[in-house]
Amino acid sequence: MEKNAAKEYLIAIAELAADGIHEAAVTDTDDGAVLLLTAGSPFGEEDELSYTVSVEDYAEGLFIFQVMIFSFKDIPQECFGELGTVINALNARITLGGFVLFEEERTVFFNHSFLLDETAETAAAARILLKSIGLMENAVANAGIWIKRLLEGELTAEAVLKALGEEE
Amino acid sequence: MEENTALLELIAEQSRKLGIEFYPDEIAGKAALVAEFPEDNEELPEDCTVTEEHLSDDSLELCILITVFSGLDREQTENVTRMTGRLNRFMRLGCFSAIEGALFLNYTFVLDEEQPAINTLASFFTSLDALCGSAADARQQLLPLVKGELTCEQLEEQGIYTDN
Numbered sequence: 001m002e003k004n005a006a007k008e009y010l011i012a013i014a015e016l017a018a019d020g021i022h023e024a025a026v027t028d029t030d031d032g033a034v035l036l037l038t039a040g041s042p043f044g045e046e047d048e049l050s051y052t053v054s055v056e057d058y059a060e061g062l063f064i065f066q067v068m069i070f071s072f073k074d075i076p077q078e079c080f081g082e083l084g085t086v087i088n089a090l091n092a093r094i095t096l097g098g099f100v101l102f103e104e105e106r107t108v109f110f111n112h113s114f115l116l117d118e119t120a121e122t123a124a125a126a127r128i129l130l131k132s133i134g135l136m137e138n139a140v141a142n143a144g145i146w147i148k149r150l151l152e153g154e155l156t157a158e159a160v161l162k163a164l165g166e167e168e
Numbered sequence: 169m170e171e172n173t174a175l176l177e178l179i180a181e182q183s184r185k186l187g188i189e190f191y192p193d194e195i196a197g198k199a200a201l202v203a204e205f206p207e208d209n210e211e212l213p214e215d216c217t218v219t220e221e222h223l224s225d226d227s228l229e230l231c232i233l234i235t236v237f238s239g240l241d242r243e244q245t246e247n248v249t250r251m252t253g254r255l256n257r258f259m260r261l262g263c264f265s266a267i268e269g270a271l272f273l274n275y276t277f278v279l280d281e282e283q284p285a286i287n288t289l290a291s292f293f294t295s296l297d298a299l300c301g302s303a304a305d306a307r308q309q310l311l312p313l314v315k316g317e318l319t320c321e322q323l324e325e326q327g328i329y330t331d332n
Contacts, residue, residue, distance in 0.1 A: 098263030
């Protein structure tokens with residue numbers, strides 16, 4: 001995909017996503033253009049979620065959008081084991097996307113990617129992306145609350161698994 | 169619904185040309201496609217299911233679920249669960265999770281019904297191919313763990329990696 005075409009997509013998305021977004025910027029990286037967004041967090045007024053949206057070539061005639069919503073940061077290393085168990089249980093219940101613990105950065109992000117035909121209109125592609133982001137935000141809010149409660153020491157992993165089992 | 173079932177039929181028909189034999193099924197009251205991988209190759213995943221779901225805003229989700237392992241006992245499930253974090257780190261399409269004695273790779277498309285041709289066939293088959301590849305990679309790497317030939321620590325030390 002041409003660099004300018006990727007930027008065109010990302011700028012269109014930034015404009016469409018304007019509601020509820022605190023900041024939006026398209027920047028060039030070694031891997032191509034990336035849209036960086038910050039928005040309010042469902043977990044507290046003082047918190048923010050950071051989004052990165054990238055678009056690049058995937059296979060002939062197709063390109064890939066990847067969206068990552070950085071949901072939790074500065075995670076203590078001693079939480080990794082229980083957090084991994086909870087993330088697995090949550091991911092098993094989420095249909096679109098999934099949480100990933102990135103141990104080196106001590107962060108948890110929510111990830112989803114999808115492929116689009118390169119002939120897709122920019123507006124149509126942006127609509128699909130925004131729908132996907134909306135579903136991702138719901139998952140982050142509804143499932144992420146369990147991660148927050150674990151990280152704040154309110155619940156153990158065992159208690160989260162029990163509560164998830166009772167929800168079903 | 170008819171249109172969507174037609175989409176599944178189209179997927180089944182196109183898959184046949186690629187050598188994937190999906191057969192129609194119904195899962196939890198929803199139309200579905202199921203394909204089973206050859207049982208005589210232990211390095212291949214077990215099966216693949218495709219279902220569709222209508223969303224309230226007239227968009228459509230197409231969900232792919234690949235069973236990487238099933239029938240795991242409690243210890244095997246715990247070990248595989250511990251590895252899901254590593255498996256998911258660099259995955260773009262799909263997410264691994266272990267539950268009820270099985271390891272799954274799941275992935276969902278969101279389709280815009282205004283332009284249903286977009287993001288369907290070409291992207292569907294490319295995604296399916298990538299997902300099957302990642303599921304097979306995961307199965308190959310986890311087999312020694314499931315068979316009890318390696319511990320989680322040994323596998324982590326050796327390195328475990330999937331992407332697509």
